[in-house]
Amino acid sequence: MKVTINEIAKEAGVAKSTVSRYLNGGRISPRTSEKIRRVVEAHNYEPNSFARSLKSKKTGFIGVVAPALDSFVTSKILIKIDEELRATGFTTLIINTSHSIDRELESLQNLQRQKVDGMILFATEITPAHLELFSELTIPLLVIGQEAKRTHCIVFDDYQAGYEMGKYIASAGHADISYIGVHEADEAVGQRRKQGVKDGCKDHGAETFSFFESGFDFNSAIAAAGKSLAETASTALICATDTIALGAMRVAREKGYRIPEDLAISGFGGYTVSEMIHPSLATIAFNYQETGSLAARTIEKMIQSEPVDFLQRPGFSLRPGESIKGKK
Amino acid sequence: MKVTINEIAKEAGVAKSTVSRYLNGGRISPRTSEKIRRVVEAHNYEPNSFARSLKSKKTGFIGVVAPALDSFVTSKILIKIDEELRATGFTTLIINTSHSIDRELESLQNLQRQKVDGMILFATEITPAHLELFSELTIPLLVIGQEAKRTHCIVFDDYQAGYEMGKYIASAGHADISYIGVHEADEAVGQRRKQGVKDGCKDHGAETFSFFESGFDFNSAIAAAGKSLAETASTALICATDTIALGAMRVAREKGYRIPEDLAISGFGGYTVSEMIHPSLATIAFNYQETGSLAARTIEKMIQSEPVDFLQRPGFSLRPGESIKGKK
DNA sequence: CTCCTTTATGGAACCGGTTCCATTTTTAGA
DNA sequence: TCTAAAAATGGAACCGGTTCCATAAAGGAG
Numbered sequence: 001m002k003v004t005i006n007e008i009a010k011e012a013g014v015a016k017s018t019v020s021r022y023l024n025g026g027r028i029s030p031r032t033s034e035k036i037r038r039v040v041e042a043h044n045y046e047p048n049s050f051a052r053s054l055k056s057k058k059t060g061f062i063g064v065v066a067p068a069l070d071s072f073v074t075s076k077i078l079i080k081i082d083e084e085l086r087a088t089g090f091t092t093l094i095i096n097t098s099h100s101i102d103r104e105l106e107s108l109q110n111l112q113r114q115k116v117d118g119m120i121l122f123a124t125e126i127t128p129a130h131l132e133l134f135s136e137l138t139i140p141l142l143v144i145g146q147e148a149k150r151t152h153c154i155v156f157d158d159y160q161a162g163y164e165m166g167k168y169i170a171s172a173g174h175a176d177i178s179y180i181g182v183h184e185a186d187e188a189v190g191q192r193r194k195q196g197v198k199d200g201c202k203d204h205g206a207e208t209f210s211f212f213e214s215g216f217d218f219n220s221a222i223a224a225a226g227k228s229l230a231e232t233a234s235t236a237l238i239c240a241t242d243t244i245a246l247g248a249m250r251v252a253r254e255k256g257y258r259i260p261e262d263l264a265i266s267g268f269g270g271y272t273v274s275e276m277i278h279p280s281l282a283t284i285a286f287n288y289q290e291t292g293s294l295a296a297r298t299i300e301k302m303i304q305s306e307p308v309d310f311l312q313r314p315g316f317s318l319r320p321g322e323s324i325k326g327k328k
Numbered sequence: 329m330k331v332t333i334n335e336i337a338k339e340a341g342v343a344k345s346t347v348s349r350y351l352n353g354g355r356i357s358p359r360t361s362e363k364i365r366r367v368v369e370a371h372n373y374e375p376n377s378f379a380r381s382l383k384s385k386k387t388g389f390i391g392v393v394a395p396a397l398d399s400f401v402t403s404k405i406l407i408k409i410d411e412e413l414r415a416t417g418f419t420t421l422i423i424n425t426s427h428s429i430d431r432e433l434e435s436l437q438n439l440q441r442q443k444v445d446g447m448i449l450f451a452t453e454i455t456p457a458h459l460e461l462f463s464e465l466t467i468p469l470l471v472i473g474q475e476a477k478r479t480h481c482i483v484f485d486d487y488q489a490g491y492e493m494g495k496y497i498a499s500a501g502h503a504d505i506s507y508i509g510v511h512e513a514d515e516a517v518g519q520r521r522k523q524g525v526k527d528g529c530k531d532h533g534a535e536t537f538s539f540f541e542s543g544f545d546f547n548s549a550i551a552a553a554g555k556s557l558a559e560t561a562s563t564a565l566i567c568a569t570d571t572i573a574l575g576a577m578r579v580a581r582e583k584g585y586r587i588p589e590d591l592a593i594s595g596f597g598g599y600t601v602s603e604m605i606h607p608s609l610a611t612i613a614f615n616y617q618e619t620g621s622l623a624a625r626t627i628e629k630m631i632q633s634e635p636v637d638f639l640q641r642p643g644f645s646l647r648p649g650e651s652i653k654g655k656k
Numbered sequence: 657c658t659c660c661t662t663t664a665t666g667g668a669a670c671c672g673g674t675t676c677c678a679t680t681t682t683t684a685g686a
Numbered sequence: 687t688c689t690a691a692a693a694a695t696g697g698a699a700c701c702g703g704t705t706c707c708a709t710a711a712a713g714g715a716g
Binding site for chain 1: 374376377378379381382387396397398400403404406407410411419420421422424426441442443546571574575577578581600601604605606
């Protein structure tokens, strides 16, 4: 419990520097090595990580800053990151900012002060303040979810994912389509995903494409989808996330639409629950496992100063569901 | 960035011990205090937390061991714990064991070695190995979710919650009720919750009470609920979790039952998604916020060696839903 | 069996704080 | 104004490791 390197050294009859060398894989004669091994094992000795970090300047910590812990996407990626980093001897320090941009910036600075070896940021929006902070950072930083100039990023191919979904819906015979999206401050989802959906629809026979803005939450989705149903004659609602799609389903049902007969609905995200409900939701499932392990490997490379591409894109796949029926 | 207490001391013209005292609230004359404050602020100085921990034996870390990060219940409680601990200057070290009992035990030991100030365990099952480990621990430990002898625990009142639900369903006029539960290795959910449901049903007019065992996952829920529908004439299915209830809904619908007209279904957990779907799910919502902050306050007290009750129970409330209709 | 080169080992300084103790400065009581 | 007690400060040891450097032991060539 409280045994130190000094006691190990004394008991093994060697200098503490020798024990330190033994622990860190330095050159040791087989004889001494064996002596030390015995004592270490007898006491179940583990070096004090604080003393170790103090001198070596390496903490073995990787900070992960996320806007929420109860988000499907975040938790899936996080789990994988944590798993892989643990396997290579790092400890993930998870910081939850509860969607506060200020706490996000503050957390990055704190992590830098705490001297973590690297940090990963789950970004929803990149503000000028972010960019300024990024440029001052002396510790490797990896951003997930949004693109930023001169910064290492892992971002889903939102344009392509949107395009596939637009194509899928339009090809199913829908000519009048509404997209329930989010604010364009979120470049990835608010801009690129939307543009992809729009292009995919237009390129595959859709005549009308209407846009309604929602937040990421259920209630604002209900409002936005309600507005869409009142103002358009769309036969399909493409929603920017699965949660928004659930809101759309709710309001559609309340207004008497049958899904998918009267109205097709789709989402993005591939949440587990989307296949558990009825009708199951057609959606785009991003490859979260791949994302997580890519992130872990990337930050490790960055720490070792190995070269890494600034932009990396994990894959995705379209997951069909009962919420859409071919019309042809 | 790399400024140390020595440089601060030199620049302020005092001894480093004085700076240390200033930082930790010791007695300092207003004059010196002001001098030091200036220099500290000019450099944006932050003491090295490793050096600090090394000598003071306090790390400011609290380890939290959880079987999963993508669980609704865990994440809700975790967020609150993290928030409260952060406010009082602690850092939560979140460890995910991916449901492995071995990794759970191992993690507790690692945390002890890492010299965290306290630890919190989200338990699903207390094995003899757990009890043995608990007794060897020299660091405050708080268990959430299960009861253990001579250990500080925060546990939902599963019996009472079960009783309320049983009463609610039976009182609605259901005489033949099935309970889709989980294995009794999980004392809280597998034993107490089940017994509560049973007693609640029996005490309020139910004639038949059948039990079917499921796992916590969607697919085994489908199997168990399917079996129940095939083998009984139950008009209500009480499920041990909301996820299980979703499985029951799926299989019921496939077999042509209308919910709630032909079959009432309820869950436990109060997941967010349960009120987003149709029909919305009647469920028991435990007070997760309360649980989280209770846990944070409790572990802090334990660290300060203040007395705390061994067993504490956060509240819950029954949340009605469209999945149940009064029959009378 | 020397002498020189490697390889092992020990000793000491150092990392950046905290804390105990001795010394100096203030404050206050007489 | 002098003195004792309280408050403030400085100095040094210490926390538990890592690492540099010097020395000792071992290995190899001649």
